[in-house]
Amino acid sequence: MGKLLIVNGSPRAPRSNSKRYAALLKEYLSSGTDEYNVTEKRHREICKRLGQYDGILFVFPLYADGLPVTLMYFLKELETYEAEKKPAVHVLINCGFLEPEQNDTAVEMIRFFCRKNGFPFGAALCIGSGEAILDTPFVPVVKRGLKKFAKAVERGGNGLFKARMPLTKRMFVRASSKFWEAYGAKNHVTKEEMQTMKIEG
Numbered sequence: 001m002g003k004l005l006i007v008n009g010s011p012r013a014p015r016s017n018s019k020r021y022a023a024l025l026k027e028y029l030s031s032g033t034d035e036y037n038v039t040e041k042r043h044r045e046i047c048k049r050l051g052q053y054d055g056i057l058f059v060f061p062l063y064a065d066g067l068p069v070t071l072m073y074f075l076k077e078l079e080t081y082e083a084e085k086k087p088a089v090h091v092l093i094n095c096g097f098l099e100p101e102q103n104d105t106a107v108e109m110i111r112f113f114c115r116k117n118g119f120p121f122g123a124a125l126c127i128g129s130g131e132a133i134l135d136t137p138f139v140p141v142v143k144r145g146l147k148k149f150a151k152a153v154e155r156g157g158n159g160l161f162k163a164r165m166p167l168t169k170r171m172f173v174r175a176s177s178k179f180w181e182a183y184g185a186k187n188h189v190t191k192e193e194m195q196t197m198k199i200e201g
């Protein structure tokens, strides 16, 4: 495969988990890559360069069971750009909940975008417990998924890959509650305050 364009669709791109996943993935790719953070807002300029790439990889977090709006703006630009060459589109989605299946709808959204706009859809990697897993001893589980995904991307093939912490739901909820409660306490926010819909003031 030729060059791959990695588009980080996270609203917190420079400090995102998506950035960490893209960095790990690159360890398993032999092809060259360029990276673009949608927060840079140079969408049209990036679309003009599409001819240089054999693949586009969207790396992004799951937001409300769908795509973050930052990525939607990029897709909107891509949709209106008359690209001569349409590279294969791959996706790597990470979400906060344990189950990688939470990301299925977002994969379908990108698949639909590809069908509608004539981009071939390639491979997908869905990571559950994506906010937490990289800071636990379960990193090898994600690395195995990334390795398989990288192979599929380089082959220009398809395939749906999944990775998650090997914990029961109960254990995951207990561990994540403990984490967020401690995080809240560090920032002088109680569990009860975190459970309200009030986010400011």
Ligand SMILES: Cc1cc2nc3c(=O)[nH]c(=O)nc-3n(C[C@H](O)[C@H](O)[C@H](O)COP(=O)(O)O)c2cc1C
Pocket (backbone or CB within 6 Å): 010, 011, 012, 015, 016, 017, 018, 019, 060, 061, 062, 063, 064, 065, 066, 094, 095, 096, 097, 098, 102, 130, 131, 132
């Ligand atoms: C506004 C918002 C909405 C989210 N919605 C979901 C969701 O529907 N399901 C889920 O499992 N995680 C959800 N998450 C968690 C993120 O997917 C998770 O924190 C992810 O690791 C963030 O990745 P990033 O650092 O690359 O942006 C949401 C996070 C935010 C801030």
